[in-house]
Amino acid sequence: MVKNGRVLFILAIGLTGLFLAAMGAYKQGSVGGYFEKIKENPSLMQSFLRAFPKGADLHNHLAGAVYAESFIGWAASDNLCVDVKNNALKNLNPGISCSDSGWQDAKSFVNNSDAVDALVDNISMRAFVPTSGWNGHNQFFSTFGNTVRTTQRLGDMLAETQARAGVQNISYLELMTSLDLGGVYAVAFGTAWQDAWDNDIAAGYAALMAGAYGEKFEELIDAQTQVLDNMEARRDEVLACNTDTPDHACEVEVRYLYQVIRVGPSSGTFAGFIMGFEMAKRDPRVVGINLVAPEDHPQALADYDLHMNMIDLLWHEKGEIDISLHAGELALGLVMPKHMRSHIRDAIDVGHAKRIGHGMDIAYEDRPMDLLTQMRDQDVMVEINLTSNDVILGVKGDEHPILLYQLAGVPLALSTDDEGVSRIDLTHEFERAVYTYDLSYGDIKQLARNSVKYGFTSDGDKALLVEELEAKFIAFEQMVASWPTP
Ligand SMILES: [Zn+2]
Missing domain, CATH: 3.20.20.140 (Metal-dependent hydrolases)
Incomplete structure (x- = not known):
């Protein structure tokens, strides 16, 4: 199941690593010291952690992994609708146009950047501020119902x-x-x-x-x-x-x-x-x-x-x-x-x-x-x-x-x-x-x-x-x- 390229990579890097280790050019301890130093420079730390081999992500819901902008783009391409009043994406009701359902077609909606911004905010945690009766828990779980995830x-x-x-x-x-x-x-x-x-x-x-x-x-x-x-x-x-x-x-x-x-x-x-x-x-x-x-x-x-x-x-x-x-x-x-x-x-x-x-x-x-x-x-x-x-x-x-x-x-x-x-x-x-x-x-x-x-x-x-x-x-x-x- 694992790809051939992976095996070749391991062999190539493994041999290079052995060589470098033998030459004394590779000192793990020094990376630990460097890591402590760059804590004072968060941007450098970001670059470090981005490149750092992180292994696996074992707790990741595919339905929640996608950014709001992608769902909005697909809705426009797939002729879906937007409930502008409630800031939600909607599937087309069978045989009924978006406008006859009281919504807007996503294709024209995406031309209004302010409206798109408000929709992105509502179907994600972006710019979220808790208010009385609406906390992070409410906002988080409501995003799933306000987004359309089609099988295709x-x-x-x-x-x-x-x-x-x-x-x-x-x-x-x-x-x-x-x-x-x-x-x-x-x-x-x-x-x-x-x-x-x-x-x-x-x-x-x-x-x-x-x-x-x-x-x-x-x-x-x-x-x-x-x-x-x-x-x-x-x-x-x-x-x-x-x-x-x-x-x-x-x-x-x-x-x-x-x-x-x-x-x-x-x-x-x-x-x-x-x-x-x-x-x-x-x-x-x-x-x-x-x-x-x-x-x-x-x-x-x-x-x-x-x-x-x-x-x-x-x-x-x-x-x-x-x-x-x-x-x-x-x-x-x-x-x-x-x-x-x-x-x-x-x-x-x-x-x-x-x-x-x-x-x-x-x-x-x-x-x-x-x-x-x-x-x-x-x-x-x-x-x-x-x-x-x-x-x-x-x-x-x-x-x-x-x-x-x-x-x-x-x-x-x-x-x-x-x-x-x-x-x-x-x-x-x-x-x-x-x-x-x-x-x-x-x-x-x-x-x-x-x-x-x-x-x-x-x-x-x-x-x-x-x-x-x-x-x-x-x-x-x-x-x-x-x-x-x-
Ligand atoms: Zn979870």
Whole structure:
């Protein structure tokens, strides 16, 4: 699966590195000293971190990775509409023009730069200022409903995300995406099975597979695979991956986590989990599953234990897969304290999560020190999303549990969550971590190493990515040796 060019790169850089190391021209310790010096020069630090080999971004939602301007541009090209009054993109109502729906066609809308500016602000966190009754959490999640993400643009979304990774020296992306989850729900919903669903998971599973869902199961899997094939084909086209002059970003390895939605009817979430397990078993590009949407949503809170039990049932029914779960993306004040006592522990013990997304409320879990020890001993990695935690939960600086995880020896990696909505990139998250927590060069190398180590790709591919990262460190350290010193 890993490209031939990657193997050649590792060999070439590895040999050069060995030579330089032998000549005494390469001294890692000096890079650590240089790193401390350039903290006084943030622009130089930005350049350093942009070129720094960051390994992987393991917590990145494809739907949130794309910048607002791209969605607006595609809406104009695809003859979609803009609800100018509410600053939202809209799909064309079947058989009705934009104007007859009370909207404007996106093609003419984009000529009004002030209006475009206001739309960009409303479908992202740009220029956001909290007001009474409308906080960062409201704004963040509202952007998804105010943007149109069409299936035919998934490949363009992937190309944009991959291109951004390429210029930041990221080797591997593990993107969360729902593929044709709408098709899965369409078959599961509105049936006698759904009417009879009473949260008895085992009985519900048997009944679901015996009914229309089971009958159409192979068809549904084919639809997921088709979406993935089309998405990658379009990505290859945009980045010219199959030509003599491919974009550098074509070298970035991409895998997917099938994302299941935790809000809405629990029967639908269950149908999504079944498909996620099946895709992870069958398609090597889908390396695991995740559970998304606001964890503090009343439905998500009410069904949390049920969702964990669903995963556990399928784990025993269908066999083990790799699982990362958003857990503990909560803060005091956002929800009642009782909801902060067990989500992370249950995600690991019942939901079989090998990685935890966010883990913000760890200190509010029952027996937090025991849980931290368990996470360290079980090698459960925490995906840290600093900007996302700030804009959604209002938690930042010393209040962030990153320091507690670090102290307890729990492995960590930095990730972006929704870089398009937050208008950031992974370089920004490294910069933020370095300045907020005074990280050393050794610290950021460890974060990059962890991001590759805890990825869910195959052992063979991972071994190559690990080797490549080490080779990239050597090449990078050799390069910055010639950079100006403040
Ligand atoms: Zn997330």
